[in-house]
Amino acid sequence: MAASRRERGQRPAGRSVERRRQGRFPGAIRLPGIRPTALPARDSAGWYERAVFYEVFTRGFFDSNDDGVGDLAGLRAKLDYLEWLGVDCLWLLPHYPSPMRDGGYDISDFFTVRRELGTLDDLVALLDDAHRRGIRVITDLVMNHTSDEHPWFAESRSSRENSKSDWYVWNDDDQRWPEARVVFVDSESSNWTWEPQREQYYWHRFYSHQPDLNYENPDVVDAIFGVVRFWLDLGLDGFRLDAVPYLYQADGTSGENLPPTHELLRRLRKEVEADYPDRVLLAEANQWPADLVDYFGDGDECHMCFHFPLMPRVFMAVRREQRFPLAEILANTPEIPPGCQWAIFLRNHDELTLEKVSEEERDYMVAEYVKDPRMQRHLGIGRRLAPLLDGNRKLAELLYALLFSMPGSPVIYYGDELLMGDNVYLGDRDSVRTPMQWSPDRNGGFSRADFAQLYLPPLMDPVYGYEAVNVEAQQRNPSSFLHWIRTLLQTRRQFPVFGTGALELVACANPSVLAYVRDSRPEPPDSLSDEGARRGARRRDILRQGSRASSDPGANPVLCVNNLSRFGQPAELDLARWVGRTPVELLGRVPFGRIGPAMYPVTLGPHGFYWFELADERSPVTGDEIFGGSA
Numbered sequence: 001m002a003a004s005r006r007e008r009g010q011r012p013a014g015r016s017v018e019r020r021r022q023g024r025f026p027g028a029i030r031l032p033g034i035r036p037t038a039l040p041a042r043d044s045a046g047w048y049e050r051a052v053f054y055e056v057f058t059r060g061f062f063d064s065n066d067d068g069v070g071d072l073a074g075l076r077a078k079l080d081y082l083e084w085l086g087v088d089c090l091w092l093l094p095h096y097p098s099p100m101r102d103g104g105y106d107i108s109d110f111f112t113v114r115r116e117l118g119t120l121d122d123l124v125a126l127l128d129d130a131h132r133r134g135i136r137v138i139t140d141l142v143m144n145h146t147s148d149e150h151p152w153f154a155e156s157r158s159s160r161e162n163s164k165s166d167w168y169v170w171n172d173d174d175q176r177w178p179e180a181r182v183v184f185v186d187s188e189s190s191n192w193t194w195e196p197q198r199e200q201y202y203w204h205r206f207y208s209h210q211p212d213l214n215y216e217n218p219d220v221v222d223a224i225f226g227v228v229r230f231w232l233d234l235g236l237d238g239f240r241l242d243a244v245p246y247l248y249q250a251d252g253t254s255g256e257n258l259p260p261t262h263e264l265l266r267r268l269r270k271e272v273e274a275d276y277p278d279r280v281l282l283a284e285a286n287q288w289p290a291d292l293v294d295y296f297g298d299g300d301e302c303h304m305c306f307h308f309p310l311m312p313r314v315f316m317a318v319r320r321e322q323r324f325p326l327a328e329i330l331a332n333t334p335e336i337p338p339g340c341q342w343a344i345f346l347r348n349h350d351e352l353t354l355e356k357v358s359e360e361e362r363d364y365m366v367a368e369y370v371k372d373p374r375m376q377r378h379l380g381i382g383r384r385l386a387p388l389l390d391g392n393r394k395l396a397e398l399l400y401a402l403l404f405s406m407p408g409s410p411v412i413y414y415g416d417e418l419l420m421g422d423n424v425y426l427g428d429r430d431s432v433r434t435p436m437q438w439s440p441d442r443n444g445g446f447s448r449a450d451f452a453q454l455y456l457p458p459l460m461d462p463v464y465g466y467e468a469v470n471v472e473a474q475q476r477n478p479s480s481f482l483h484w485i486r487t488l489l490q491t492r493r494q495f496p497v498f499g500t501g502a503l504e505l506v507a508c509a510n511p512s513v514l515a516y517v518r519d520s521r522p523e524p525p526d527s528l529s530d531e532g533a534r535r536g537a538r539r540r541d542i543l544r545q546g547s548r549a550s551s552d553p554g555a556n557p558v559l560c561v562n563n564l565s566r567f568g569q570p571a572e573l574d575l576a577r578w579v580g581r582t583p584v585e586l587l588g589r590v591p592f593g594r595i596g597p598a599m600y601p602v603t604l605g606p607h608g609f610y611w612f613e614l615a616d617e618r619s620p621v622t623g624d625e626i627f628g629g630s631a
């Protein structure tokens with residue numbers, strides 16, 4: 001059936017949209033025919049601290065109108081699946097109009113939905129439906145740059161005297177700010193590109209078709225704050241702030257993490273908090289921990305930050321079969337202010353970035369994980385989780401056990417819950433953006449369009465192709481990876497300490513074993529300032545909602561023991577702090593021997609892991625065998 005005009009996103013822009021396009025942002029305007037969605041009833045301050053996120057490439061998720069491209073209505077049709085899986089918040093890759101030369105991170109209009117994905121109405125319907133199910137939705141917001149096809153840039157580049165002439169960063173030569181590195185080293189040789197119309201160079205930290213906005217210009221700040229309000233008014237639950245370290249430049253600096261960038265984020269947070277109190281700002285800042293943590297400010301910048309340095313170290317640790325890389329980064333991760341949370345991930349829509357490892361570590365990762373030079377992308381590896389692990393299910397289970405138990409809110413990349421594969425012969429990062437595999441039917445059940453019409457070919461190889469790996473088959477098989485991960489998610493949900501608890505590394509002589517305890521944080525003392533007191537009260541609120549009385553199973557500490565080796569390993573754990581408690585294995589609720597004063601022995605299978613609730617005498621468990629002498 002042919003798609004209607006509306007399905008194809010041809011809804012005429014409303015007057016309010018038009019007004020905003022003209023650059024006036026008079027606050028909370030409602031779009032005609034579109035009402036803001038109700039927020040989930042389940043809402044609570046700090047919801048993101050305990051949430052499991054799911055990253056969706058809408059284009060590749062499900063095609064509702066058979067044009068070969070996934071869309072918002074298609075995503076909405078799959079909410080049953082996402083609810084069944086048990087995720088709390090969707091993160092949508094950019095949904096804005098775009099020439100699509102950088103997966104939509106090259107925006108040509110901030111105020112509507114890209115036609116191939118549907119309409120604003122479709123987005124609102126998705127939000128409504130997701131919220132009804134208690135699922136939140138955030139999207140990407142690219143603040144740093146636009147597409148060179150954005151009308152702002154068209155005007156800015158046209159001459160040196162126009163109303164947008166300094167909305168971008170222009171210079172007469174290409175020598176300024178030589179200390180700023182080129183991010184996309186394999187495709188760009190400079191951060192400056194010549195513009196013949198204006199006879200000047202423009203600044204860009206990414207592709208040359210993505211000119212950086214000039215945040216020194218207050219009109220640009222107003223315009224972007226207007227964008228934020230526009231989408232929050234429609235009911236979005238927040239943003240992933242793309243490429244946020246690069247908003248300002250300054251002589252003699254790398255142009256990253258500069259004070260005015262943090263100042264701007266504080267302003268943004270203040271405005272968001274004042275008018276949209278339970279929304280979330282998630283920083284994409286690929287930085288070292290010490291710089292990264294600045295994006296939380298004093299709890300007054302972003303609510304969340306991706307923990308970039310942690311991710312490659314997961315892969316390093318399991319390949320070395322040694323805990324050191326992980327234990328080190330966990331120990332060196334600074335404390336974050338109350339109400340803040342890390343976003344942790346194994347894979348995403350980009351390459352496995354190796355920017356935040358040493359050169360030696362980078363060489364090691366490339367030697368271990370890059371079997372073919374075509375797998376390298378920018379400064380990283382363009383592969384999905386399963387192929388990186390050579391399809392080893394036990395190892396994948398271990399990595400998810402780590403992801404779901406380390407401090408932070410886990411972010412699952414679409415398809416990785418099935419152990420989908422990749423196609424390294426596709427250009428740029430399309431290698432990891434192939435269609436979601438729903439069934440063994442035509443095009444993997446993603447679309448009923450002709451194969452040739454699909455935005456990218458689905459995987460069809462015998463190992464990872466849609467006939468071998470798909471949702472339908474895995475839902476029917478109770479032993480599938482999909483069912484396993486769902487069970488793990490449900491288990492995690494019962495223990496709020498996974499979200500909000502502190503982490504304490506447990507000493508163990510075997511270097512292949514990484515053990516830690518997740519336990520509630522002590523209540524923060526009320527600070528002298530009103531702001532501190534408010535945050536303290538909010539933290540207590542979260543702890544109250546998140547944990548229960550200590551006789552309650554959900555309130556106990558959880559001991560996580562991970563075997564990073566492919567062989568069985570013995571471990572003797574120093575659990576002196578927990579003497580008298582009984583470790584109860586969480587997946588089977590099997591009590592192990594009670595903890596005594598001596599080292600606690602555990603035997604782990606190849607790539608095995610345990611999550612143990614450390615039950616006290618009030619918890620309803622039966623095991624009373626004592627290891628290492630009596631308490």
Ligand code: NOJ
Nearest residue numbers: 102103105206242243350
């Ligand atoms: C970060 C995004 O994750 C990536 O996909 C994009 O290429 C860059 N920002 C530049 O926009």
Ligand code: CA
Nearest residue numbers: 063065069071
């Ligand atoms: Ca479609």
